[in-house]
Amino acid sequence: MDNFEFKFDRIVGSKVQFEVDDLDAFKKELRKGHLKFNASPADHNMISNAQRKKIYALFRDISDYTGYEEQEVKNRLKLQFSYNTGYGNFSLSNCTKELATQFIRFVIEFCFRYDIPFDSKVMENTIDAERRVFLCLVHRQCTVCGSRQGLQINHEDTVGMGNNRNHIDHRNHRLEMLCFKHHSEFHNIGAKAFADKYHFHGIKLSDKSILSLKLMSQKQMDEFDEEYKRQKELNRNG
Template sequence: MFGRLTAISGNQITVQLDNELNHYKLAKWANGRRPVVEIKVEDGRLVSPDQRKKIFAMLRDMAIFTGYDVRDMEQWMKYYYYAQTGSEAFSMADCSTDTANKFLTFILDFCFANDIPFKTKTWDQIPTDYHLAVQCLRYRKCVICGQPHSDIDHFTPVGRRNRALVDHRKLYFECLCRKHHTERHQLGAKSFIEKYHIKPVRLSEDDLIALHIMTRKRMDEIDEGMI
């Protein structure tokens, strides 16, 4: 469980939980004893409560999708992470901020590659950074809501130009579902990205080719000044 400290009075504190308390689970974990809780305050060096919250939210969605217990899901993903990256074993209780970020990104990439869906609430917690924006374009998922089979949208206007003749390496893109794509045109590009705090990105040449936006031949023609 995660929350924010809202008040301190002597040796008593008040915590506002991020989610509604599940009394059944609490009683099960306590096993008839008086529940004991641990308070950890973010110090900027170790994994933050916000990072743990995001990671465990993603692991819960993965567990629901696969049928695993969330704790088994955590251990399975850690072992897979160790094998793939050569990382040393770590604990989500006291690992570094950098390790937590790398593990979160690893989980995110795994879910994209295996088409594991996130609940809307979980998706809203994932940082909308460059890596997420690129993965959404690669896997055609809306960067705002995670909806699959979404549109690759030119943030940089192409206008009436023949798209086959445009050098897309210089343009910025975002992946949007039909609903958000329509809203983007209604609000205008600037107001839209300010509302959702997203950052359109440039795509690598390999991504442009894989997404059938450009061909290597067209890139070579542009570079050689043939068009």
């Protein structure tokens, strides 16, 4: 039986009304004939039902991709997380909300690292926007929808008409990975509207990341630096 979170709504006569976090799943339990449910006051410092569902959704995605049973996926990831963080053994039924958040981040980055497809909605309210943009750039996944097809690196700071896009110092631009569909949308509605809609901005990458992504070579970086140096000298003398 699923666990549910109920939020108090109102008292009407002798009846108490609640809002349920997953109405469809709750209706399924009613159809099974389950009419009584245990409830207790929520501890806001404890793992939420939404967090728990995100975690088990990730377990299912990893299980489907790797062929391992969900329980084995769960056990291995918990063990690795505990080893990496020093948290020790913990339960997903009563751990803290903060620990659950860290564990979700750990599992998401595991999926990125091993190219395991997962529902990108799981990242919402779990990984901060800047980290999400970085991971999608490094692991080549659309920051909006998670697609790995038709990917293009978008320059949020407009390159400008007439400029040579093959001669750009990417260190001076905020970058984000988008699929063809969302890259087209970015240019159709504009940077501000796009950021307002999807709640993230591009990021400036370190030299190391730019080299790793093969956006520029060290030679190109050096050439730009020499060009900037010459311009600075000209401005000083002019």
